Amino acid sequence: MSDLPRKAVTRTAKLAALPLGFAGRATWGLGKRIGGKSAEIVGRELQQRTAEQLFKVLGELKGGAMKFGQALSVFESALPEEIAGPYRAALTKLQEAAPPMPTRTVHAVLAERLGEDWRDLFLEFDDKPAAAASIGQVHRAVWSDGREVAVKVQYPGAGEALLSDLNQLSRFARLLGPLIPGMDIKPLIAELRDRVSEELDYALEAQAQQTHADEFADDPDVVVPQVVHQSDQILVTEWMDGTPLSEVIADGTEEQRDRAGQLLARFLFSGPTRTGLLHADPHPGNFRLLFDEKAGYRLGVLDFGTVDRLPDGLPPTIGRSLRMTLEGEADAVYDMLREEGFVKESVDLEPQAVLDYLLPIIEPMAVDEYTFTRAWMRKHAARLADVRSPAYQLGRYLNLPPAYLLIHRVTVSTIGVLCQLGATVRMRDELEEWLPGFVEETEPEAAEETETAEESELAEDGGAAV
Structure with a gap:
């Protein structure tokens, strides 16, 4: 498929083929087993074929289908290894590549949006795309002033395709369950659908990217390309080389993995404080690991099409509740969660049970350093998904207020990448540097009293010395 299919009936048929294809392959697998093949071999072949179809359909359709696939790719750490293994390679491909638009279509969009000249x-302009994503593809070029640039061209009909795909995927959410076992797919699709208009607006994306580029211009750890030009359906930014994070995940050294993980966490928590914006699309395709002899490893950040606007930074409630949870203040944590709407007024829970629910999840924040692993992610995903576990039973009574939905998804997605x-x-x-409320604030009066006491001690010491 060389162009973006725009007819709703065509796209719907392709998406519908995902669960139907799974059922057909399950029947094929049963036949293989009757024919004498072992369950393990048949299961592996079945999962591999399913992964191949998933990538083929989502990648060809681009639009919301591919956006959904990219979102799933950061959560594969939470799936059991026997399920995640066959999907990993196929989903990772969605982070860096997809079938391109025909050159004639690219030229037509450029002529319409930038003028015939x-x-x-x-x-220079390279007709072969350097990368393809859910609603557009990127071409490498040289701007008239000599700067190397990335030219993002939006697919014609991308808006219609996004909405159509996500609406159809929402209808098929239950049928998609067997494809990605253990995941609650419908809320993810709903959140992606709510962000469609922002995702399509390159003016908003240019503004968000330039805000970050200005703020991080002299930063020793994070690099954001400057915006060069923007018009409807076209976004031109400075080109950035570097190793895609997906390659670091696959083949990176321990030093590269640790440095990339540290900088990813730093960008997640520092961004809202420094820019009033939260980069809300943290899949590995949007990050690069850069290296030079003077600066060492730095994190390059791309694609600001989806952001959460947080003019006051991350809510202090997050930092305070994390700190008090680590300090074992069950009653205070419970009161705060109830006040913020995480626990509905109609529900009465045991504060200590809530604390026991939260503590394992924030284990990495309780120590000086922590090694994130897929096994850790799977363990907690299983604990929260097992209907027999106390965590599952309690989780049914917790609520995620709308203001925290995107923050929660971005945080969980970033942790998923750290585990990868x-x-x-x-x-x-x-957290201590960037998360409001995580470090307990000193009351001004108490601070003044401390300073006065210290001054008195100094005076006494001085008098003794004399």
Whole structure:
């Protein structure tokens, strides 16, 4: 498939083929087993074929289908290894590549949005796309002033395709269950659908990216490309080389994994404080690991099409509740969660049970440094998904207020990437530096009294010395 299919009936049929195809392959697998093949071999073949179809359909359709696939790719750490293994390679491909638009379509969009003389804006323009994503693809070029640039071109009909795909995927959510066992797919699709208009608006994306580029311009750890030009359906930014995070996950050294993980955590928690924005699309395709002799390893950040606007930074409630949970203040934590709407007024829970529910999840924040692993992620995903576990029973009574929905998804997604990296991260350092409320604030009066006491001691010491 070389172009973005726009007819709803065509796209719906392809999406419907996912669960139907799974059922057909299950029947094929049964036949193989009757024919004498072992269950283990048949199961592995079945999962591999399912993974191949998943990538083929989602990648070809682009739009919301591919956006859904990219979102799933950061959660594969939570799946049992026998399920995650066959999907991992196929889903990871969605982070970096997809079938491209025909060159004629790219040129038509450029002519329509930049003018018939669009080539005069570039010294060079590579017709072969360097990357393809859910609603657009990126071409490498040289701007008229000599700067190397990335030219993002939005697929024609991308808006219609996004909404159509996500609406259809929502209808099929229950049928998609066997494809991604153990995941609650419908809320993820709903949240992606709510962000469609922002995702399509390159003016908003350019504004968000330039805000980050200005703030991190002299940062020693994080690099954000400057915006060069923006028009409807076209976004031109400075080009950034580097190793895609998906390659670091697959083949990176321990040093690269740890450094990438530390900087990813730093960017997650520092961004809202420094820019008032939360980068809300943390799949590995949007990050690069850069290296030079002077600066060492740095994190390059791309794609600001989805952001959460937090003018006052992350809510202090998050930091305070984390700190008090680590300190074992069950009653105070419970009161705060109830006040913020995480526990509904109609529900009465045991504070200590809530604390016991939270503590294992925030284990990485209780120590100076923590090594994130897929096994750790799977353990907690199983604990929260097992209907027999106390955590599952209690979780049914907890609520996620709308203001925290995107923050929660971004945090969980980032932790999923840290687990894919297997990175050892000093998470507490980042929380203490950037997360409001995590470090207990000193009351001004208490601070003044401390200073007065210290001054008195100094005076006494001075008098003794004389």
